[in-house]
Amino acid sequence: xxxxxxxxxxxxxxxxxxxxxxxxxxxxxxxxxxxxxxxxxxxxxxxxxxxxxxxxxxxxxxxxxxxxxxxxxxxxxxxxxx
Amino acid sequence: xxxxxxxxxxxxxxxxxxxxxxxxxxxxxxxxxxxxxxxxxxxxxxxxxxxxxxxxxxxxxxxxxxxxxxxxxxxxxxxxxxxxxxxxxxxxxxxxxxxxxxxxxxxxxxxxxxxxxxxxxxxxxxxxxxxxxxxxxxxxxxxxxxxxxxxxxxxxxxxxxxxxxxxxxxxxxxxxxxxxxxxxxxxxxxxxxxxxxxxxxxxxxxxxxxxxxxxxxxxxxxxxxxxxxxxxxxxxxxxxxxxxxxxxxxxxxxxxxxxxxxxxxxxxxxxxxxxxxxxxxxxxxxxxxxxxxxxxxxxxxxxxxxxxxxxxxxxxxxxxxxxxxxxxxxxxxxxxxxxxxxxxxxxxxxxxxxxxxxxxxxxxxxxxxxxxxxxxxxxxxxxxxxxxxxxxxxxxxxxxxxxxxxxxxxxxxxxxx
Numbered sequence: 001x002x003x004x005x006x007x008x009x010x011x012x013x014x015x016x017x018x019x020x021x022x023x024x025x026x027x028x029x030x031x032x033x034x035x036x037x038x039x040x041x042x043x044x045x046x047x048x049x050x051x052x053x054x055x056x057x058x059x060x061x062x063x064x065x066x067x068x069x070x071x072x073x074x075x076x077x078x079x080x081x082x
Numbered sequence: 083x084x085x086x087x088x089x090x091x092x093x094x095x096x097x098x099x100x101x102x103x104x105x106x107x108x109x110x111x112x113x114x115x116x117x118x119x120x121x122x123x124x125x126x127x128x129x130x131x132x133x134x135x136x137x138x139x140x141x142x143x144x145x146x147x148x149x150x151x152x153x154x155x156x157x158x159x160x161x162x163x164x165x166x167x168x169x170x171x172x173x174x175x176x177x178x179x180x181x182x183x184x185x186x187x188x189x190x191x192x193x194x195x196x197x198x199x200x201x202x203x204x205x206x207x208x209x210x211x212x213x214x215x216x217x218x219x220x221x222x223x224x225x226x227x228x229x230x231x232x233x234x235x236x237x238x239x240x241x242x243x244x245x246x247x248x249x250x251x252x253x254x255x256x257x258x259x260x261x262x263x264x265x266x267x268x269x270x271x272x273x274x275x276x277x278x279x280x281x282x283x284x285x286x287x288x289x290x291x292x293x294x295x296x297x298x299x300x301x302x303x304x305x306x307x308x309x310x311x312x313x314x315x316x317x318x319x320x321x322x323x324x325x326x327x328x329x330x331x332x333x334x335x336x337x338x339x340x341x342x343x344x345x346x347x348x349x350x351x352x353x354x355x356x357x358x359x360x361x362x363x364x365x366x367x368x369x370x371x372x373x374x375x376x377x378x379x380x381x382x383x384x385x386x387x388x389x390x391x392x393x394x395x396x397x398x399x400x401x402x403x404x405x406x407x408x409x410x411x412x413x414x415x416x417x418x419x420x421x422x423x424x425x426x427x428x429x430x431x432x433x434x435x436x437x438x439x440x441x442x443x444x445x446x447x448x449x450x451x452x453x454x455x456x457x458x459x460x461x462x463x464x465x466x467x468x469x470x471x472x473x474x475x476x477x478x479x480x481x482x483x484x485x486x487x488x489x490x491x492x493x494x495x496x497x498x499x
Contacts (some may be wrong), residue, residue, distance in 0.1 A: 043171070045221030051104050051164055052171060052220065072167065 003079040005048035010067070011077040017046050022056055022076070033060055035067075048079050084230070085252050085316050088205035090193040091227040091235035092212060094172065095244035097189035098129035100222040103169050113137055115157045118147050128160050128244030132244070164334050168220060175215050179208050184320045190239075192232050194320035209247040217245060232318055233268055233311045234259055237286075240266070255314055260287025267311055274308075277301065286312045323431075332366070333426025334358045335374070341381045341419035345411070348420055352376075353399070354404045355425040360399035361457055363427065371427035374405040380418040390415040395431045398453055402427060 003015050009026040037059040042045040044055040046068050053068040094100065098116040103109055113134035117125030127144040137152035149155050169188045175353030176183050179202055182194035202208050207236020209226040216224050223245035230252070237259050239247040240493050250258055264286055265275035281300060289297075290312035296428050310316055336354045342346050363371060375389035389411040392401065394409050414420070 043219040045104060045219075047107065049105050049107060051101060051169060 003047045003081060004014060005046075005050070005077050007075055007077045008067075008078045011043060018071065022058065023065070025060070025078075035060055038048075039064070046077075048077070050077070053077075083253075083313065084317065085314075087194065087196045087230050088199060089229055089232050089235040089320060090205060090209050091197055091213070091232065091239040092176065092193065092209075092224045092225070093190050093236075093239040094169070094216075095131060095191040095223045095225055096131050096135075097169075097222070098165055099131040099134075101165055102161075103131065104163070104221055105161075106158065109156050109158075113139065113152050113155045115139055115148055115155055116160050117157050118160055125159070138265075153296070153334060168222065172216055172222070172224070175212060175219070178401055179212065181322065182320045183322055185323055190236075192320045206247060206249050209249075213245065214249055226445065229255075229314075231316045232315055232320065233316045234314055236268055237266065238260065250443060252314075256287065259314075260285060260290060260312075262286050264289050266388060267308065270308065274301065274304075283287075283397065287479065293387060301412075330428045331428035332359050332362050332368075332371075333424060334362075335377060335424025337422040338420075341421055342423075343419045347408075348410060349407055349422060351423045352410065352425060353403045355423065356403035356406055357399035357456075359425055359427055360397060360402055360453055364397055364457060368430040370397050370401070370431050372429040372431065373427065374402055374409065375415070375426045375428065376406050376409045377422075377424035377426075378410065378414050379419045379422040382418055383421070384418075386413050391429075400453075 008028075010022050011024040011026065012024050015021065021038055022035050024035060027033065033069060035058045038056060039059060040055075040057040042055050042057075043052070046053050046055070050070055052072075053070050056067040056069065058065050058067055066077075066079065069075075070077070074081045099114050102114065102116055106114075108499060111133075113136075114131045115127045115134055116129040117127055119125060127139060127141055127143055127148050129141060130139045130148075134148070134152060134155060139148040139155065145155075145157055165188060173183060173185070173191060176191055176193050180193050180198045180331050184192040186192065186239040195202070195205055198208060199205065204209070205228045209228050213224055214228055218223060225239045225241075225243045225245070226247045227235040228243070228247065229238055229250040229251065231303060234250040234255060238250045241248045241258070247259075262285060263275075264278045264283055265272070266451070267286055267289070270278070276290065278284070281292070281296070283292055289308060292309065294306060294309050296425050297309050298458055299305075301308065336351055336355060337341060338351060344352065371392070372395045374390055376387065378386040380386075388404060388414075390409050392405050396402065402425065410423075
């Protein structure tokens with residue numbers, strides 16, 4: 001299974017106690033996908049090119065999805081099959 | 083032989099290459115060399131992955147040589163800041179188990195988990211948890227050695243690669259450590275290994291069972307140390323780097339006989355002070371300094387200060403002076419003439435450092451050899467015997483014997499151990 005890295009626009013919330021939580025994914029065609037629930041936040045490697053990503057495992061549209069955050073680049077990506 | 087301590091040695095496997103394979107997952111199944119600067123095709127191999135190693139690619143050889151042995155060899159340019167980031171993250175994992183962490187280069191650490199066992203379980207269990215955690219969180223692997231002393235712990239981590247834990251116990255060290263070649267022992271280089279082989283000593287076990295007096299007569303005090311290492315009797319402590327940072331600095335400051343009005347004059351003083359600090363540093367066993375701090379006082383007694391990190395740890399007066407001048411230019415507004423200047427160094431690296439293959443270590447070696455030769459001449463003929471060309475410009479400054487004279491106000495001191 002091949003994956004490619006797709007960097008995405010994310011709307012995120014910074015809590016007053018610190019911490020970043022993704023709220024919505026804005027796809028390149030303009031569609032918006034809300035994050036319903038955040039299940040885990042963990043330091044975990046990706047299957048695509050990234051050195052120290054933080055993996056956010058979320059529930060979106062009834063399915064479990066992974067959003068990755070690269071702190072030193074201040075950007076988010078997802079792994080897309082194909 | 084005291085065996086109460088529990089020491090881990092954790093070694094990131096093929097570190098640079100492993101990080102690059104995170105950046106380039108498409109290269110995972112290919113032989114890969116991480117090289118230094120790639121201009122004019124003189125890139126030197128700094129690290130290789132398992133596939134490249136199997137084809138005979140060696141660290142330190144030039145890329146085109148490696149490519150001859152391994153035509154499919156891929157290469158990437160080293161990205162040192164990225165490796166540092168990963169290294170710090172991995173050390174944060176070690177920190178969950180103990181605060182007694184002694185880094186040994188960018189990819190190795192010793193951990194003292196003697197007291198941590200009450201909280202986390204046996205040394206072996208901690209080692210295994212660390213191994214699993216590093217793999218799970220970062221996608222790189224470590225080999226961990228577990229033993230009662232630093233030397234055996236390091237030999238243990240070398241035994242199984244990658245992604246493994248090896249325990250050296252009082253029950254098994256004779257079958258494991260003692261069978262290894264003497265050259266594998268920490269700090270035994272080619273020259274020492276040769277001398278040992280002339281003495282009929284080829285394994286660590288031979289070394290352990292050799293007559294200590296004989297070793298001392300051939301190798302001096304070092305022979306006794308190696309004998310201890312081989313027998314598992316090394317009792318050196320795991321020394322956290324943080325311990326050295328706050329505790330010590332070496333500095334000198336100088337109030338000149340007249341106020342200084344331009345940068346050239348300040349440079350003369352910086353050079354004198356830096357030489358003196360370098361000389362004092364080389365008389366200690368603190369190793370090299372990583373940070374330079376300067377203080378400047380103008381003739382209305384207003385104080386300025388700035389500190390900065392050196393590009394790499396140094397013991398050289400010239401490198402300290404260059405850094406000091408750079409800091410001076412950044413901080414001093416030249417509204418008034420300079421009355422006094424101080425230079426100090428701190429944040430020392432104890433013991434052996436991993437050779438930084440990025441820098442021109444030959445240049446630094448030459449600077450150090452020069453400093454050592456100057457120190458010798460000065461020791462014999464007095465501190466004024468050898469002076470830098472710039473200093474001789476102002477005869478009265480040249481006559482200032484910074485290290486020996488009484489007009490110096492030592493700033494921060496080095497307290498001997």
